Amino acid sequence: MGIISVEHSSNLYWLGRYAERIYTTLYTFFDYYDRILDKDKDCYKVFLGKLHIEDKYGDHESFIRGYLYNDGVAEPDTFSVSAAFGFAQDNALVMRDVIGSESLAYIILAADAFHYSRDAHNLRLALMPAVDYLLAFWGSIDDKLASGEEGTIIKCGKLIERLDLYFRFSYDHRLIAAEHEKLCHVLRHIRKGNPYFYNTKQLSVLVEVVGMKGRYAERLDDVLNCLGRLFERQSA
Amino acid sequence: MDSIPPITAHEINRLMARYGVKFGIYKNGEFIEQLFPFDPIPRVITAEEFGYLAKGLVQRVTALNCFLGDIYSEAKIIKDGVVPEEFVYISTGYLPECAGIAPPKGIYSHISGIDLVQSKDGKWYILEDNLRVPSGASYPLIARELCRIANPDAFSQNYVTDNRDYSDLLNDTMNHVNRGGLNVILTPGRYNAAYFEHSYLAERTGAPLVTASQLMVDNKVVYMKDYLGGAARVGAVYRRISDEYLDPMTFCRDSLIGVPHIADAYRSGNVAIINAPGNGVADDKGVYYFVPKMIEYYLGQTPLLENAPTYLPYYESDMKYTLENIGKLVIKDVSEAGGYGVVFGSNLPPEKLVELKELIKREPRRFISQEVVDFIDLDILDEGGGLVPRKADLRAFVLTGEETRVWASGLTRFSRHADSFIVNSSQGGGFKDTWVLSL
Numbered sequence: 001m002g003i004i005s006v007e008h009s010s011n012l013y014w015l016g017r018y019a020e021r022i023y024t025t026l027y028t029f030f031d032y033y034d035r036i037l038d039k040d041k042d043c044y045k046v047f048l049g050k051l052h053i054e055d056k057y058g059d060h061e062s063f064i065r066g067y068l069y070n071d072g073v074a075e076p077d078t079f080s081v082s083a084a085f086g087f088a089q090d091n092a093l094v095m096r097d098v099i100g101s102e103s104l105a106y107i108i109l110a111a112d113a114f115h116y117s118r119d120a121h122n123l124r125l126a127l128m129p130a131v132d133y134l135l136a137f138w139g140s141i142d143d144k145l146a147s148g149e150e151g152t153i154i155k156c157g158k159l160i161e162r163l164d165l166y167f168r169f170s171y172d173h174r175l176i177a178a179e180h181e182k183l184c185h186v187l188r189h190i191r192k193g194n195p196y197f198y199n200t201k202q203l204s205v206l207v208e209v210v211g212m213k214g215r216y217a218e219r220l221d222d223v224l225n226c227l228g229r230l231f232e233r234q235s236a
Numbered sequence: 237m238d239s240i241p242p243i244t245a246h247e248i249n250r251l252m253a254r255y256g257v258k259f260g261i262y263k264n265g266e267f268i269e270q271l272f273p274f275d276p277i278p279r280v281i282t283a284e285e286f287g288y289l290a291k292g293l294v295q296r297v298t299a300l301n302c303f304l305g306d307i308y309s310e311a312k313i314i315k316d317g318v319v320p321e322e323f324v325y326i327s328t329g330y331l332p333e334c335a336g337i338a339p340p341k342g343i344y345s346h347i348s349g350i351d352l353v354q355s356k357d358g359k360w361y362i363l364e365d366n367l368r369v370p371s372g373a374s375y376p377l378i379a380r381e382l383c384r385i386a387n388p389d390a391f392s393q394n395y396v397t398d399n400r401d402y403s404d405l406l407n408d409t410m411n412h413v414n415r416g417g418l419n420v421i422l423t424p425g426r427y428n429a430a431y432f433e434h435s436y437l438a439e440r441t442g443a444p445l446v447t448a449s450q451l452m453v454d455n456k457v458v459y460m461k462d463y464l465g466g467a468a469r470v471g472a473v474y475r476r477i478s479d480e481y482l483d484p485m486t487f488c489r490d491s492l493i494g495v496p497h498i499a500d501a502y503r504s505g506n507v508a509i510i511n512a513p514g515n516g517v518a519d520d521k522g523v524y525y526f527v528p529k530m531i532e533y534y535l536g537q538t539p540l541l542e543n544a545p546t547y548l549p550y551y552e553s554d555m556k557y558t559l560e561n562i563g564k565l566v567i568k569d570v571s572e573a574g575g576y577g578v579v580f581g582s583n584l585p586p587e588k589l590v591e592l593k594e595l596i597k598r599e600p601r602r603f604i605s606q607e608v609v610d611f612i613d614l615d616i617l618d619e620g621g622g623l624v625p626r627k628a629d630l631r632a633f634v635l636t637g638e639e640t641r642v643w644a645s646g647l648t649r650f651s652r653h654a655d656s657f658i659v660n661s662s663q664g665g666g667f668k669d670t671w672v673l674s675l
Contacts (some may be wrong), residue, residue, distance in 0.1 A: 002442075003460055004462065004463045005450040005462065005463055006461065006463045007449065007450055009463040090426070093256060093431075093435070096256075097443075097445045101378075104256060108254060108255075109254060185576060198274075214358050
């Protein structure tokens with residue numbers, strides 16, 4: 001196990017978050033895309049509301065192009081999938097020595113596949129390779145960083161992001177409980193004794209909200225706040 | 237060599253893109269990352285030719301290390317009148333702060349990038365020594381890895397020396413001078429032109445890639461900071477930062493990418509800095525002229541590899557020759573690098589030649605002039621798949637640890653424009669793999 005600097009731990013954590021953000025938002029986006037096919041054209045507004053994103057798009061078609069590719073928007077949206085790919089790639093590039101060129105390549109391939117899909121008529125089909133590469137990325141990370149602390153940090157980012165999105169979209173409580181269990185498992189492997197980053201104070205709120213088994217909207221701000229601060233820098 | 241089975245540039249460049257093999261340039265203040273164009277036809281050097289080159293390169297780097305040790309201590313070569321002091325003490329590469337410092341094991345240039353060209357009669361000439369932070373080894377290193385995937389037949393049908401030992405050579409070099417603790421690679425950061433190289437070499441050697449903020453100096457010892465608040469001692473820093481930015485307490489005070497007090501740790505012998513600060517004095521284009529004399533002076537040997545015929549306007553006879561023959565010479569500004577500050581007299585209109593002559597007369601120390609070596613063209617594949625000849629040089633990498641060794645490969649750079657001699661990547665050049673045959 002190598003020494004991990006503050007900057008590297010932050011890059012790993014955010015790499016995990018952005019890679020997962022792309023994956024889960026794409027899947028969730030596909031659900032709404034599916035509803036749009038069935039003439040529920042305005043459902044995209046619900047999608048944006050869940051993510052606390054302002055509706056700058058005006059209609060479902062502009063939303064699809066804008067949210068995915070930043071097409072047709074005056075200023076690039078940092079919440080777009082395109083932006084998330086950029087952030088994931090930035091964090092992966094500076095972690096080549098830790099995650100390895102092979103893992104980095106899957107992020108690059110996913111980003112390339114995503115950008116190639118821009119001109120496709122059938123978006124779902126065209127986006128499949130990007131999702132496949134993201135899954136390959138996680139497989140590569142598992143293989144490369146199986147038992148190391150670096151792997152623990154990146155997975156911590158991944159699961160925090162997943163739970164954040166699951167809570168926002170009110171996923172089934174069994175799914176949330178399962179992801180919460182995975183997160184607890186990962187957190188148990190973070191070095192104890194000097195919780196410089198792992199903010200244990202936030203865990204009790206998370207446990208409490210997960211225990212509600214639904215009705216998450218009542219405590220949504222609390223749980224999102226707690227997730228965002230679970231892996232943050234404490235005072236030295 | 238039997239043959240090189242065909243391969244399209246597209247295939248290999250696609251693999252390069254997959255692994256993020258890029259270099260950055262700043263254009264109009266904006267950082268742009270682009271692929272380093274790769275040509276799949278390798279430069280081929282026979283085992284015999286490489287053996288000869290390696291001997292000459294080891295000889296040259298050994299003399300350059302002797303020169304650096306001498307200049308920063310007794311400066312005998314100046315006292316003995318072999319190198320004029322003007323060429324040393326007013327060189328921008330000379331750092332008075334380094335005088336009297338003995339680097340670990342007495343090695344100054346651990347990684348030397350020596351640029352050579354081969355003339356049409358087959359003779360090799362040294363064009364330039366790069367002893368500060370020479371870059372480029374990572375490109376043929378990863379290119380070989382990818383070519384073996386894209387075109388395995390080329391390797392089964394030929395006897396090519398494996399070049400994938402560069403990271404072992406680099407580790408041996410770092411370990412040899414390590415003062416106890418980690419080896420780290422210090423990068424200015426993500427937006428450096430050679431960031432790919434920094435990160436790839438870190439991956440291959442296992443040395444952590446760090447920025448200055450991840451290091452600290454306490455009681456003249458360098459440490460790498462842990463995210464949990466701890467720290468691990470660092471014994472060798474392979475820095476990819478220029479001297480002037482290395483330590484704001486000793487060199488450029490405005491540097492935000494340097495490590496405060498690292499020079500104190502170095503001065504105290506607690507850390508090795510690879511390459512040593514102050515090496516620029518030995519790869520100054522003016523000092524280049526004197527390297528063959530250094531070989532004779534320090535080693536008592538005849539140089540095995542020659543410089544390109546060079547004139548120093550500093551000397552009266554060379555000034556006369558330069559002014560009389562400026563139209564057929566190449567004039568180089570000694571303070572420039574990366575292919576900049578290079579002017580071919582034959583390309584200048586008469587009025588510009590007059591201006592240049594006046595400038596040389598006013599600032600003779602600032603320029604060298606050289607005969608234009610009509611170096612060989614190597615074939616590259618053009619976009620249509622046809623072969624076109626282009627000028628190419630070779631950067632050989634010489635690593636000095638327990639012994640001085642030449643990496644059996646190198647970076648072959650080529651000009652992408654017909655009639656151009658400028659091969660630098662920053663000016664649009666591409667690169668090839670360099671095969672050293674084993675039989």
